[in-house]
Amino acid sequence: MNYRRASRLLLPAGLFAALASSSAIAAPATDVSILATARAIFAPLPASAPNPDNPVTPDKVVLGKQLFFDARLSKGGTVSCNSCHNLATYGVDNLSFSMGHKGQFGGRNSPSVLNAALLKPHFWDGRAKDAEEQAKGPIMNPVEMAIPHEAYAVERIASIPEYRTQFARVFPGDKQPVSYDNIAKAIAAFERTLLTPAPFDAWLKGDAKALSAQQVRGAKTFIDKGCVACHAGATLGGDNLFKFGLVQGPYSKFTGVPNKDAGVYDISKKEADRDVFRTPSLRNVARTYPYFHDGSVWQLDQAIRVMSQTQLGLKLTDNEVADVQAFLESLTGTIPASALQLPVLPASTAATSKPDNS
Amino acid sequence: MNYRRASRLLLPAGLFAALASSSAIAAPATDVSILATARAIFAPLPASAPNPDNPVTPDKVVLGKQLFFDARLSKGGTVSCNSCHNLATYGVDNLSFSMGHKGQFGGRNSPSVLNAALLKPHFWDGRAKDAEEQAKGPIMNPVEMAIPHEAYAVERIASIPEYRTQFARVFPGDKQPVSYDNIAKAIAAFERTLLTPAPFDAWLKGDAKALSAQQVRGAKTFIDKGCVACHAGATLGGDNLFKFGLVQGPYSKFTGVPNKDAGVYDISKKEADRDVFRTPSLRNVARTYPYFHDGSVWQLDQAIRVMSQTQLGLKLTDNEVADVQAFLESLTGTIPASALQLPVLPASTAATSKPDNS
Numbered sequence: 001m002n003y004r005r006a007s008r009l010l011l012p013a014g015l016f017a018a019l020a021s022s023s024a025i026a027a028p029a030t031d032v033s034i035l036a037t038a039r040a041i042f043a044p045l046p047a048s049a050p051n052p053d054n055p056v057t058p059d060k061v062v063l064g065k066q067l068f069f070d071a072r073l074s075k076g077g078t079v080s081c082n083s084c085h086n087l088a089t090y091g092v093d094n095l096s097f098s099m100g101h102k103g104q105f106g107g108r109n110s111p112s113v114l115n116a117a118l119l120k121p122h123f124w125d126g127r128a129k130d131a132e133e134q135a136k137g138p139i140m141n142p143v144e145m146a147i148p149h150e151a152y153a154v155e156r157i158a159s160i161p162e163y164r165t166q167f168a169r170v171f172p173g174d175k176q177p178v179s180y181d182n183i184a185k186a187i188a189a190f191e192r193t194l195l196t197p198a199p200f201d202a203w204l205k206g207d208a209k210a211l212s213a214q215q216v217r218g219a220k221t222f223i224d225k226g227c228v229a230c231h232a233g234a235t236l237g238g239d240n241l242f243k244f245g246l247v248q249g250p251y252s253k254f255t256g257v258p259n260k261d262a263g264v265y266d267i268s269k270k271e272a273d274r275d276v277f278r279t280p281s282l283r284n285v286a287r288t289y290p291y292f293h294d295g296s297v298w299q300l301d302q303a304i305r306v307m308s309q310t311q312l313g314l315k316l317t318d319n320e321v322a323d324v325q326a327f328l329e330s331l332t333g334t335i336p337a338s339a340l341q342l343p344v345l346p347a348s349t350a351a352t353s354k355p356d357n358s
Numbered sequence: 359m360n361y362r363r364a365s366r367l368l369l370p371a372g373l374f375a376a377l378a379s380s381s382a383i384a385a386p387a388t389d390v391s392i393l394a395t396a397r398a399i400f401a402p403l404p405a406s407a408p409n410p411d412n413p414v415t416p417d418k419v420v421l422g423k424q425l426f427f428d429a430r431l432s433k434g435g436t437v438s439c440n441s442c443h444n445l446a447t448y449g450v451d452n453l454s455f456s457m458g459h460k461g462q463f464g465g466r467n468s469p470s471v472l473n474a475a476l477l478k479p480h481f482w483d484g485r486a487k488d489a490e491e492q493a494k495g496p497i498m499n500p501v502e503m504a505i506p507h508e509a510y511a512v513e514r515i516a517s518i519p520e521y522r523t524q525f526a527r528v529f530p531g532d533k534q535p536v537s538y539d540n541i542a543k544a545i546a547a548f549e550r551t552l553l554t555p556a557p558f559d560a561w562l563k564g565d566a567k568a569l570s571a572q573q574v575r576g577a578k579t580f581i582d583k584g585c586v587a588c589h590a591g592a593t594l595g596g597d598n599l600f601k602f603g604l605v606q607g608p609y610s611k612f613t614g615v616p617n618k619d620a621g622v623y624d625i626s627k628k629e630a631d632r633d634v635f636r637t638p639s640l641r642n643v644a645r646t647y648p649y650f651h652d653g654s655v656w657q658l659d660q661a662i663r664v665m666s667q668t669q670l671g672l673k674l675t676d677n678e679v680a681d682v683q684a685f686l687e688s689l690t691g692t693i694p695a696s697a698l699q700l701p702v703l704p705a706s707t708a709a710t711s712k713p714d715n716s
Contacts, residue, residue, distance in 0.1 A: 069446050078457045088427050088700050095713050099436045103461010105715070287705055299708055340700040342446045344693060347645055350657055355453050357463070 064190030077355025096295025162346035196333025218327025238281030422548030435713025454653025520704035554691025576685025596639030
């Protein structure tokens with residue numbers, strides 16, 4: 001793994017300076033100085049999430065949205081991308097673990113698809129580098145969509161004339177436009193449109209009324225206490241890996257749910273990777289409960305308490321927790337209306353493989 | 359059961375006259391005479407599907423759509439109305455049997471929710487009188503949404519402040535606005551908006567170009583052969599009960615799939631009810647495969663052959679089957695764009711009961 005790792009010393013570049021300008025300066029800071037500090041740490045959501053290797057074109061987004069909602073990308077025809085990353089509930093299913101093929105439950109909480117195209121790496125253990133690579137995972141995961149091999153998905157999709165026509169138009173240079181790579185590229189192109197600007201962005205851009213006084217206090221607490229060591233930038237996290245239980249562990253002592261998952265360690269078998277997970281983005285966090293890789297905590301205030309104890313060794317006051325929660329609620333954004341318009345999917349044909357739940 | 363029953367003699371009122379004006383008159387009939395006959399048998403889709411006991415108001419439709427997409431109406435939080443009656447696939451899931459609570463599969467094919475509010479009775483065995491009564495069934499069915507009792511659903515929905523506010527506004531006279539009856543009423547009000555006008559309606563109303571020559575031939579064949587004995591009116595069926603295997607049975611001999619379901623007999627235990635099912639509406643039939651109560655047949659042409667043999671004792675020619683199929687494709691309608699706009703659901707609270715998949 002080449003991402004920043006679990007260490008109290010390895011704080012993001014520029015963060016010491018930012019913290020210094022915040023905590024070290026004589027309190028109480030004015031709103032203006034908080035804004036200046038916040039601007040040094042965070043960034044407004046960008047207007048787009050481009051990938052030079054997979055240009056976002058209107059036709060590709062239309063196709064990707066259809067595939068995102070199409071349960072034929074699961075062996076049993078019961079699971080679509082939207083089943084676990086439901087756009088009606090901020091790109092998650094609000095379950096600890098998602099239900100996949102034949103009613104099996106997965107072992108890690110489904111993160112939100114919203115703003116996910118901005119994140120690097122993907123998955124709780126950071127094993128995929130971008131949205132294009134991520135999209136290929138669940139389709140072939142035996143407890144998720146359970147497609148047995150790439151050709152199975154490709155043949156099923158290619159059996160549908162409307163899809164063949166669309167793929168040929170969207171990927172004009174390709175000898176075989178309907179390919180597993182292109183299925184993932186189309187889905188990822190749609191996901192690259194799922195950006196959710198929030199009141200916090202308006203505030204960062206200068207609209208002082210976009211946040212309440214409590215939310216501004218919460219932003220200051222969030223900065224001062226050091227939450228920004230992991231949750232910074234435009235996505236407030238999702239761009240690094242840290243140990244869950246960095247200062248106080250094991251994490252299960254604080255969540256109250258047994259620890260069955262060692263994160264990156266389960267891939268690398270290196271002791272330094274034990275309990276290391278990708279930090280989640282905090283965009284829309286008030287709506288993407290339950291929290292953590294194991295969906296063990298349902299209330300945002302409790303999640304704030306767990307995090308401050310395990311990652312910072314701090315016990316926040318009730319007021320501090322309430323302020324931070326109010327700040328995090330300012331990250332609940334607006335889902336693009338176009339993404340919420342359900343596609344009407346093309347019909348299967350006699351050549352389309354049947355849903356298989358055997 | 360007070361609905362019309364399995365009998366070759368019990369044809370719909372006016373049908374003998376209609377058939378006489380079609381088959382008995384010297385062939386070949388002109389398009390004009392086919393249209394006149396068709397108008398005597400069918401009717402364009404109405405503009406609305408009212409219920410005096412449950413007025414369709416804009417606020418109620420908004421609320422009903424949210425509930426339709428809300429998986430919290432299932433015990434495990436994994437199944438919404440839309441899971442089995444997916445609007446992206448014409449109100450069905452294109453599975454023989456739907457997957458419900460904890461991955462269990464039901465025993466009967468999920469009929470489309472589109473235009474369903476126009477039908478009487480509901481369910482394959484006709485056990486519910488209208489959409490309001492129907493909506494209550496799957497929520498409490500242990501293999502579908504598995505809510506254990508009415509109060510469980512009511513308490514979960516009432517734990518969400520936005521829902522409480524909406525129910526109070528939508529049902530202003532009620533002492534307890536969030537009630538199981540009102541949940542069903544709101545869902546049914548949304549369903550009453552799911553009408554899908556199709557090319558066939560335009561043709562019935564006088565647009566001669568709305569159907570191809572083959573589709574018009576198919577309409578004539580559909581009438582002449584007697585399919586209209588069960589599939590007439592604005593919904594082309596869905597308003598009566600008939601024996602599957604009326605002329606030649608048992609039906610499994612023709613579908614090729616073992617017969618495990620005796621329809622109304624399973625409720626009444628009367629021999630006359632054996633294999634009696636509610637006739638399905640043929641609206642959007644080209645998109646609502648697989649066919650029959652057991653989802654045993656996947657191709658529309660095969661479904662036409664099975665029906666003509668089991669219900670009419672006829673073996674249609676390949677051309678006749680192709681023409682009827684073309685006619686049935688003219689029943690594929692347009693889903694209202696407003697219904698396809700996914701709602702963003704209100705958040706759960708600490709008081710909301712957790713998804714329970716134990």
